[in-house]
Amino acid sequence: MQNHYVQNINTNDVPEFREELLQQLCASLLPVWADQIHAAKTLTSSSIDELSAKFSGLSQSVRAVTSQEQSQSNQQLLELLNLSQDQLATVIVLLKNSIEEKQTLLQAVSTLSGYTKNLLDMADVVTRIAKETGMVAVNAAIEAARVGDRGRGFAVVAEAVRRLSTDAGTTGSHISETVKNVSEAIKNVSQVSKEFEAKDAKTLVEAEQIVNSVVDKFGHTANAVIQASQQMMNESQHVANEIDQVLYALQFQDRVSQMLSHVQQDIEKLNHRVDDVNGLGSVDEWLRELKSTYTMREQTQIHEKRAKPASRFGKKTFGASTPPPASTSNDADDITFF
Amino acid sequence: MAKTILIVDDSSSLRSVVGTALKGAGYDVIEAEDGKDALTKLNGQKIHLIISDVNMPNMNGIEFLKASKQIPAYKFTPVIMLTTESAEDKKMQGQAGGAKAWMVKPFQPPQLLNAVSKLVLP
Numbered sequence: 088m089q090n091h092y093v094q095n096i097n098t099n100d101v102p103e104f105r106e107e108l109l110q111q112l113c114a115s116l117l118p119v120w121a122d123q124i125h126a127a128k129t130l131t132s133s134s135i136d137e138l139s140a141k142f143s144g145l146s147q148s149v150r151a152v153t154s155q156e157q158s159q160s161n162q163q164l165l166e167l168l169n170l171s172q173d174q175l176a177t178v179i180v181l182l183k184n185s186i187e188e189k190q191t192l193l194q195a196v197s198t199l200s201g202y203t204k205n206l207l208d209m210a211d212v213v214t215r216i217a218k219e220t221g222m223v224a225v226n227a228a229i230e231a232a233r234v235g236d237r238g239r240g241f242a243v244v245a246e247a248v249r250r251l252s253t254d255a256g257t258t259g260s261h262i263s264e265t266v267k268n269v270s271e272a273i274k275n276v277s278q279v280s281k282e283f284e285a286k287d288a289k290t291l292v293e294a295e296q297i298v299n300s301v302v303d304k305f306g307h308t309a310n311a312v313i314q315a316s317q318q319m320m321n322e323s324q325h326v327a328n329e330i331d332q333v334l335y336a337l338q339f340q341d342r343v344s345q346m347l348s349h350v351q352q353d354i355e356k357l358n359h360r361v362d363d364v365n366g367l368g369s370v371d372e373w374l375r376e377l378k379s380t381y382t383m384r385e386q387t388q389i390h391e392k393r394a395k396p397a398s399r400f401g402k403k404t405f406g407a408s409t410p411p412p413a414s415t416s417n418d419a420d421d422i423t424f425f
Numbered sequence: 426m427a428k429t430i431l432i433v434d435d436s437s438s439l440r441s442v443v444g445t446a447l448k449g450a451g452y453d454v455i456e457a458e459d460g461k462d463a464l465t466k467l468n469g470q471k472i473h474l475i476i477s478d479v480n481m482p483n484m485n486g487i488e489f490l491k492a493s494k495q496i497p498a499y500k501f502t503p504v505i506m507l508t509t510e511s512a513e514d515k516k517m518q519g520q521a522g523g524a525k526a527w528m529v530k531p532f533q534p535p536q537l538l539n540a541v542s543k544l545v546l547p
Contacts, residue, residue, distance in 0.1 A: 132436070132437075132438075135438045136436075136437040136438050136441075138438070139437065139438035139441035139442060140437070140438075140441055142441070142445075143441040143442075143444065143445045146445050146449070147445065147448060147449075150449055331445065331446070331449070331534065334441065334442045334445055335442060335531065335532075335533070335534065337438050337442065338438070338439060338442055338530060338531040338532070339531070340436065340438050341434075341436040341438065341439045341509070341530060342509055342530065342531070344436065345480065345509055382479075382480060382508070382509045382510045382511075382512075383509045383510075383511070384511055421528060421529045421532070421536065422526060422527070422528045422529070422536060422540055423516060423526065423527040423528075424525065424526045424540075424543070425519075425520045425524060425525055425526065425527070
């Protein structure tokens with residue numbers, strides 16, 4: 088019915104119809120526009136809120152990865168590497184000490200070998216003395232036989248001396264033989280010890296090489312792990328910073344929401360007043376009222392650039408016009424401490 | 426022991442943004458969606474700083490600021506007003522209400538954290 092009415096009015100020719108048409112258009116369209124703006128604002132707000140919550144969660148998750156604990160893990164790995172290096176070096180030192188102790192033992196055995204030669208010499212001396220004593224005993228027996236009965240007692244002594252020298256000679260031979268056996272055993276021990284010494288030296292060199300190789304490989308692997316971890320931390324930090332930048336950029340929603348709210352409120356206010364010509368107010372009053380509700384510099388700047396005061400229409404204006412108040416825009420710093 | 430900061434803003438996304446910045450710097454965060462909700466959070470728990478918006482439904486930031494200063498436990502709790510409002514008369518209202526700083530949105534996190542570190546007592 089309204090549309091039919093609107094379509095049949097020649098608005099160019101009949102000013103009063105045009106005014107009525109405008110009134111009806113406002114009554115019909117303004118609530119729709121207000122609701123559309125409200126719906127757009129609500130949709131934007133809920134979507135941005137959801138995005139913000141997700142980005143906030145992402146940011147915290149990524150930061151958890153790059154936390155100090157991760158850095159501490161790397162430090163602990165380095166400390167473990169150094170500790171392993173020290174302890175394995177200690178094992179090598181212990182091996183070296185053990186080999187040195189064996190060498191000392193070998194030297195002691197070699198010294199013993201020197202003593203056996205002295206013992207052999209001494210055994211030879213004993214054998215030689217026994218032989219000479221035996222010769223003396225034989226000569227004494229001959230002399231005792233030559234003097235007859237008076238030498239009989241002396242002959243008994245000479246015989247005893249001869250037996251003693253024979254026994255001493257036998258003992259000297261046994262000592263010499265035993266010392267030779269001992270000397271042979273010592274030589275064998277010495278030979279085996281020398282072989283062990285050579286093997287120990289070889290084992291020590293090999294052990295040192297293996298330990299160094301293991302430590303080097305472990306060190307390379309640990310460094311690679313730490314570098315990869317550090318790189319991951321740097322990348323994660325970069326991602327976290329990027330996410331934060333996205334989050335901060337989403338602040339636009341709060342500002343857009345406020346601007347849309349003001350526009351919606353102003354449309355609703357116009358809708359309420361449009362039915363009452365006396366309550367509609369002048370253009371200048373409207374502009375002042377609009378300006379007084381602004382909270383952001385952008386709103387004030389747009390208003391100052393686009394708003395047309397009543398005087399610019401060159402026609403009759405409605406209601407009293409009073410000078411606008413001083414601008415509320417402010418170019419001061421973004422933060423003020425009191 | 427992390428310091429606790431109360432964020433008061435009707436915009437959920439703004440609370441997320443501010444909260445993320447503060448948590449990243451090691452602060453604990455409590456959120457409230459307007460002045461009235463914020464007053465219920467001032468229930469005796471230790472709060473080292475309040476960051477509040479100005480234009481909010483139910484109870485705006487200036488009203489909340491004044492109400493919080495009436496509670497003995499929070500009389501000396503520093504308050505930063507974080508708002509799109511940059512008009513001098515609004516700032517003066519904040520100052521008169523006992524705010525310690527006035528910060529205009531959009532903010533940069535280092536700027537906010539710098540202000541927070543200046544106002545949160547060690």
